[in-house]
Amino acid sequence: LGVVLQAVAALEVLGQFFYLGTVFTSVGPAVTDLARLMLEPEIAYRSSRALMSHRDILTLTLRGGCDFQFLRPVQIDQLGNVNTSVIGDVRAPKHRFHGIAVADAMVLVRRVGLYVTEHDRRVFPENLSFRTGTGNIEDGAWRARVGAPGGGPVSVVTPLCVLDFGGPQGRARLRSVHEGVSVEEVQAATAFELALPEEVPVSTAPSEHELAVLRELVDPLSTRHLEFKDLRSEANRRLAEQRAPLSVPSGE
16 A cells, blocks of 8 residues: 555656565556556566666665655554564564564654554554654654654554644644544544544545546556455455456567
8 A cells, every 4th residue: 555655646746657666666667557567577677767676765765865655554652653573572473574664764764654554452552562663752852863864754544534743742643533433433442642633624535636546547456455454355356367468568
């Protein structure tokens, strides 16, 4: 889903399609269908205007050249600290996750947008099982002390609401609730107390144009559904049906 969001943002803001793959990032491939690019990465190899390795991306980030990045943590606490490493005892974890490309982004990227596909007290606990990336500890003063160029997390999009970190000492604040969701529902699904503005608005829905770009141009097979438990089986079925070779222009 983060790849989908970044692709849509690049198209809308820059007028250029970027595909963040598992081996390389391609700029301006002839095909913008994420499912095709994921199943047949040679398409991007043959038809992109440029290729960037993950080393290139990390180098750019280390130089402070990354303005915005989407991340999906396993857990988020009230200060925007995130866990993408383990659940349970670190010495014998119940679950282990990749943990990479998060700690550096939380320190170096100017703005980090977080998202999760579930909103409950396991995802938003009082205490993380492990802190992979640091948010607003010391109200963010640690960043100036160590010379970190990044600004840390700025928002969290969940199935229930949008949070930001505009509360006291950089703590999580409820910015808006999605249509049909109450403030009480959001707080009950969150293990820590959320800061509340005087009035909590309803989240702004995506425009028809934004939905069209997402559904027709970037992700017509809805690969984003792989991140949702209830939708994953059907998404896998659609992807399995699309494994036939695709012929595209070479770009030469």
